Amino acid sequence: MLLDFNEAWPRATQSTYDVCVCGAGPAGITTARKLAARGKTVLLLEAGGLSESEQSQEHYKTKDVGRKNWGLVWGRARYFGGDSNLWSGLCNIFDPSAFQPHTYLGLPGWPITREEVLRDLDEAKEILDIPTADFAITKQPGFDSPWFDHIGLAMSTPTRFGEKYVGEIRQSQRIDAFYNASLVDLRLTDDLAGVKNIQVRNYNGKTVEVSANQYVLAMGSIENARTLLNANKQVPEGIGNHSGMVGRCFMESLGVELGRFLVTDPNFWQNGNVSITPTEALIRQLDIAEGYLMYKPDVPVSGLSNYGRLRVLKDFLRETGCFLPSLRELANRIVDFDCPGDGLVIGLIGQEPNPDSRVTLSDDIDSFGLRYSQLDWRLCERDFKTIRVLAIESAKEMARLDRARIHLAPFVLNPNIEITDIGVAGHQMGTTRMASDARYGVVDQNCRVHGIHNLYIIGSSVFPTCGGRNPTTTIVLLSLRLGEILGALN
Numbered sequence: 001m002l003l004d005f006n007e008a009w010p011r012a013t014q015s016t017y018d019v020c021v022c023g024a025g026p027a028g029i030t031t032a033r034k035l036a037a038r039g040k041t042v043l044l045l046e047a048g049g050l051s052e053s054e055q056s057q058e059h060y061k062t063k064d065v066g067r068k069n070w071g072l073v074w075g076r077a078r079y080f081g082g083d084s085n086l087w088s089g090l091c092n093i094f095d096p097s098a099f100q101p102h103t104y105l106g107l108p109g110w111p112i113t114r115e116e117v118l119r120d121l122d123e124a125k126e127i128l129d130i131p132t133a134d135f136a137i138t139k140q141p142g143f144d145s146p147w148f149d150h151i152g153l154a155m156s157t158p159t160r161f162g163e164k165y166v167g168e169i170r171q172s173q174r175i176d177a178f179y180n181a182s183l184v185d186l187r188l189t190d191d192l193a194g195v196k197n198i199q200v201r202n203y204n205g206k207t208v209e210v211s212a213n214q215y216v217l218a219m220g221s222i223e224n225a226r227t228l229l230n231a232n233k234q235v236p237e238g239i240g241n242h243s244g245m246v247g248r249c250f251m252e253s254l255g256v257e258l259g260r261f262l263v264t265d266p267n268f269w270q271n272g273n274v275s276i277t278p279t280e281a282l283i284r285q286l287d288i289a290e291g292y293l294m295y296k297p298d299v300p301v302s303g304l305s306n307y308g309r310l311r312v313l314k315d316f317l318r319e320t321g322c323f324l325p326s327l328r329e330l331a332n333r334i335v336d337f338d339c340p341g342d343g344l345v346i347g348l349i350g351q352e353p354n355p356d357s358r359v360t361l362s363d364d365i366d367s368f369g370l371r372y373s374q375l376d377w378r379l380c381e382r383d384f385k386t387i388r389v390l391a392i393e394s395a396k397e398m399a400r401l402d403r404a405r406i407h408l409a410p411f412v413l414n415p416n417i418e419i420t421d422i423g424v425a426g427h428q429m430g431t432t433r434m435a436s437d438a439r440y441g442v443v444d445q446n447c448r449v450h451g452i453h454n455l456y457i458i459g460s461s462v463f464p465t466c467g468g469r470n471p472t473t474t475i476v477l478l479s480l481r482l483g484e485i486l487g488a489l490n
Contacts (some may be wrong), residue, residue, distance in 0.1 A: 025082015034483025075426030081162025089158025350468030
């Protein structure tokens with residue numbers, strides 16, 4: 001059943017549900033559907049409406065106090081379907097190397113195996129509308145390298161979770177889904193070992209208590225941390241923050257333009273983009289993080305010569321620059337262009353989990369009386385090392401195999417040049433990381449908050465590392481896993 005909490009809030013107070021899931025994005029909807037399939041009654045709460053609104057998005061306002069992160073502005077959607085409303089549809093899975101034992105700035109990696117994460121892969125592919133996707137890491141034909149493999153990628157339509165599942169949820173007898181229902185507080189039992197109830201507010205000023213046997217936070221990396229930190233009436237430092245880890249290790253996928261390349265073997269590029277990922281041997285030998293590189297051959301810029309008073313000059317610069325590569329850099333300073341067979345090298349790099357990169361609370365208050373979040377996003381030296389090493393080593397392999405010649409960006413070859421132009425993909429991860437030891441994380445291997453017997457967190461906020469991959473597929477996989485874990489409880 002799908003209801004507006006502005007009007008139908010009494011229904012949510014009339015019974016105790018098996019599980020309350022806060023957040024109706026990919027993680028929340030997937031968890032709720034799996035629980036309903038296991039026979040559980042579910043209260044699914046979405047803070048926003050059925051479409052985007054300024055009233056809802058205003059609560060996502062985040063103060064940027066560290067490295068500039070444009071994803072804070074465009075990377076989050078506070079309405080039914082969550083961030084899937086913004087998703088491009090690119091799917092992949094973590095490499096085995098991401099799950100190998102490793103210490104990251106004194107922190108452990110994943111406490112569960114890759115096989116455990118991938119257990120429900122077929123079901124996840126059906127959810128994401130990529131049933132035939134092959135994520136196997138292979139050798140790219142014509143690129144027989146000991147250091148790089150071809151990464152398995154798939155494109156979803158993309159799946160908009162709100163649109164895809166709104167009919168099913170509306171008809172469900174086991175899911176009561178409310179939109180315009182914002183979680184504003186969690187109340188613990190007297191012994192502080194469990195959640196007693198939660199407070200939920202609508203946009204008409206009504207706040208009510210609702211109850212469930214188990215509770216799940218599925219509101220995204222920044223909002224999950226913000227919610228725990230704001231829940232400080234009984235625990236001053238915030239719920240789940242006994243070890244000071246709530247909000248820490250915020251991670252992003254680092255998007256970096258690493259250079260341009262010129263095709264030397266056109267047959268190798270006849271199918272377009274080539275995406276490669278470092279082998280485990282290269283990662284371990286050079287001590288770098290995971291990631292992948294996209295070599296994107298371009299066609300001539302359409303229409304470049306068809307307009308403007310400088311049309312003749314533009315034509316001359318392009319023809320001369322493409323024919324004489326030694327003049328290309330000078331020509332590009334006057335007018336940007338791509339040559340036939342010319343292309344870009346773009347890296348998507350997994351950020352190191354850094355405790356100093358963190359979400360905290362600002363002093364500003366939203367209309368619900370909750371402190372806004374603030375982000376101090378920081379990178380570390382290993383991030384910059386990974387960017388440079390992957391760029392250099394892949395360029396060497398392209399040249400050795402005579403597939404392309406790469407002109408790397410100056411900052412790649414000169415470590416004294418600061419890498420300032422690092423973009424983000426909107427892959428906000430970390431802040432409630434998974435760890436078997438409560439000293440190093442917020443949730444355990446089953447996504448249960450350490451020390452709280454009935455509070456769970458799901459989504460990319462629990463990732464101990466980001467693996468240099470697009471997170472949506474892994475979010476869905478972990479959500480299916482959590483649904484099975486909670487579905488098995490009495």
